[in-house]
Amino acid sequence: GRGTREAVVVALLEGAQGVVYTLTDRGAVPVAPGQKLLSGQQVQTGGDGRVTIRYADGTRVDLGAVTAVALLDPTLMDRPDRVRFGKGLFLFEGGVSADVAKQPGDRPMVVVTSRARVDVLGTSLTVREVSGGTRVEVLKGLVRATRRADKVDALVGAGQFAVAAPGVPLDATPLLTDRLLLWLRLDEETGNGAFDASAFGLPVRRVGGRWRPREGRVGGAIDLDGRRDYLWCADYPKPVAQMTCSAWVLARS
Numbered sequence: 001g002r003g004t005r006e007a008v009v010v011a012l013l014e015g016a017q018g019v020v021y022t023l024t025d026r027g028a029v030p031v032a033p034g035q036k037l038l039s040g041q042q043v044q045t046g047g048d049g050r051v052t053i054r055y056a057d058g059t060r061v062d063l064g065a066v067t068a069v070a071l072l073d074p075t076l077m078d079r080p081d082r083v084r085f086g087k088g089l090f091l092f093e094g095g096v097s098a099d100v101a102k103q104p105g106d107r108p109m110v111v112v113t114s115r116a117r118v119d120v121l122g123t124s125l126t127v128r129e130v131s132g133g134t135r136v137e138v139l140k141g142l143v144r145a146t147r148r149a150d151k152v153d154a155l156v157g158a159g160q161f162a163v164a165a166p167g168v169p170l171d172a173t174p175l176l177t178d179r180l181l182l183w184l185r186l187d188e189e190t191g192n193g194a195f196d197a198s199a200f201g202l203p204v205r206r207v208g209g210r211w212r213p214r215e216g217r218v219g220g221a222i223d224l225d226g227r228r229d230y231l232w233c234a235d236y237p238k239p240v241a242q243m244t245c246s247a248w249v250l251a252r253s
Contacts, residue, residue, distance in 0.1 A: 008038065008039050008073075009036045009037070009038060010037060010038065010039050010055070010071055010087065011036075011037045011053045011054060011055045011056075011071065011087075012034055012035065012036055012037065012053075012054050013031050013032075013033075013034065013035045013036075013037060013043070013051055013052070013053060013054075014033075014034070014051070014052040014053075014054050014060075015050070015051060015052045016031050016033065016049075016050070016051040017048070017049065017050040017051070018045065018046055018047075018048030018049040018050060018065070019045065019046025019047070019048060019049045020043070020044070020045050020046070020049045020050070020051045020063075021043075021044055022035070022037075022041055022042060022043055022044075023041075023042040023043075023044060024041075028044070031043070031051065037053065037071055038071070039071055039072070039073035039074075040070065040071060040072075040073050041070065041071050042068065042069065042070045042071075043063065043068070043069055043070075043071075044067070044068040044069075045063050045064070045065055045066060045067045045068075045094070046065070046066065047065055047066055048065060049063070049065055049066075049067075050062070050063065050064065050065065051063050053069075053071075053089075055087055055101075057101045058101045059087065059098065059099065059100045059101045059109065060098065060099050061089065061096050061097070061098045062096065062097045062098070063094070063096055064094055064095050064096070064097075065094070066093065066094050067091075067093060067094025067095060067096065068091075068092040068093050068094060069089045069090060069091050069092065069096065070089065070090045070092070071088070071089060072085070072087075072088035072089060072090055072110070072112065074086060074087065074088065074107075084106060084107060085107060085108055085109065085110040085119070086103055086104060086107035086108065086109060087103075087109045087110075088109060088110040088111065088112065089110075089111050089112070090112045090113070091111060091112070091113045091127060091129060091134075092113075092114075092129075093129050094128070094129060095126060095127065095128030095129065096111065096126070096127055096128075097124075097125070097126045098111070098120070098124070098125055098126075098127075099124050100120045100121075100122050100123055100124070100125070100141075101122060102121065102122035103120065103121045103122055105121065108120055108121050109121075111127045112148075113127070113129055113134045113164075114134075114148075115133050115134040115147065115148060115149070115164045115165060116133075116134040116136070116145055116146060116147055116148060116164035117145075117146045117148055118136055118143050118144070118145050118146075119143060119144045119146070120141075120143050121141070121142070121143075122141055123138060123139075123140055123141020123142065123143055123158075124138070124139040124140045124141065125137060125138045125139060125141070125143055126139075128201065130163075130196070130201025130202075131193065131195070131196065131201055131202060131203035131204070132165050132166070132191075132193045132195055132203075133163050133164055133165025133166075133168065133195060133201075134163070134164045134165070135161060135162075135163050135201055136156055136161060136162050136163075136164070137160075137161040137175060137199075138156045138157060138158055138159070138160055138161070139158060139159075140158045141157075141158060142155060142156070142157050142158070143155075143156050144156075145162045145164060145170065146164075147164040147165075147170050148164075149166065152170050153170070154170045154171060154172050155172060156172045157172065159174060159175050160172040160173060160174055160175060161173055161175050163195065163197060165195050166190070166191065167187070167188045167189040167190050167191065167211075167213070168185070168187050168188060168195050169187055169219070173197070175199075180198045180199070181198060181200065181236055181237050181243070182196055182198055182200070182202060182204075182233065182236055183196060183197040183198040184196060184197070184204060184231070185197050185219055185220065186211070186216060186219070186220045186221050186222050187213055187216075187219045187220035188206075188211050188213065188220065189211055189213045189220075190211070191206075192205055192206045192207075193205060193206070194206055194222070194231055196233075200236070200237060202233055202235070202236055203233070203234070204231055204232065204233045205231070205232045205233075206222065206231055206232075207228075207229065207230050207231070207232055208224070208225065208228050208229030208230070209222050209223055209224045209225070209229035209230075209231075210222070210223045211223075216248065217248035217250075218248065221248075221250075
């Protein structure tokens with residue numbers, strides 16, 4: 001037989017603050033300073049938790065609050081039907097920010113979520129699970145973001161972001177720096193959720209109405225009857241002073 005595959009040490013934990021633990025056969029175990037992380041191991045933070053995963057080549061990945069990741073084992077991907085990588089994380093929830101050292105061209109670092117796969121050869125980026133999708137922001141360098149459902153991909157460069165979500169175009173878009181609270185592109189084709197492309201990634205729900213994915217002034221639109229149809233965002237960040245709302249509207253009467 002093949003025997004049992006032994007887990008290998010792939011990184012160290014640094015700077016743990018608040019509630020941070022690893023998941024083992026014994027359940028949730030609080031982390032220790034300088035703790036070694038094994039391939040396949042899971043790390044999770046609580047509401048006040050912060051921690052850094054550091055690799056031997058200098059790559060660091062910062063986990064924010066309420067974040068859960070698993071360290072991927074690259075040896076399990078060394079098969080002809082799989083894309084190879086050098087190091088990787090699966091992001092279950094929350095968000096990570098990474099400064100990735102230069103990686104071999106045939107062995108990128110990958111960050112995988114239920115919606116997306118991000119291939120990184122060396123850059124600074126943030127990957128977050130937001131309502132209905134995965135948001136990738138690149139501060140420097142270049143990454144390839146792939147939507148796992150249909151293998152559509154996009155190159156995302158410095159100062160850009162992209163969102164992998166159902167029914168939303170996977171496009172590299174300039175990052176906005178003007179404290180935008182909510183950005184509804186309305187490019188959806190199905191479902192009742194409207195994706196917020198701002199940095200907040202807020203959950204927005206469609207109540208009534210119909211999507212018009214190719215009939216907007218720019219991209220898609222939503223058709224509302226003016227009486228019972230609306231979009232609902234329960235908990236958006238409140239502005240400290242004034243707020244400006246802008247929209248393209250086509251009135252029928």
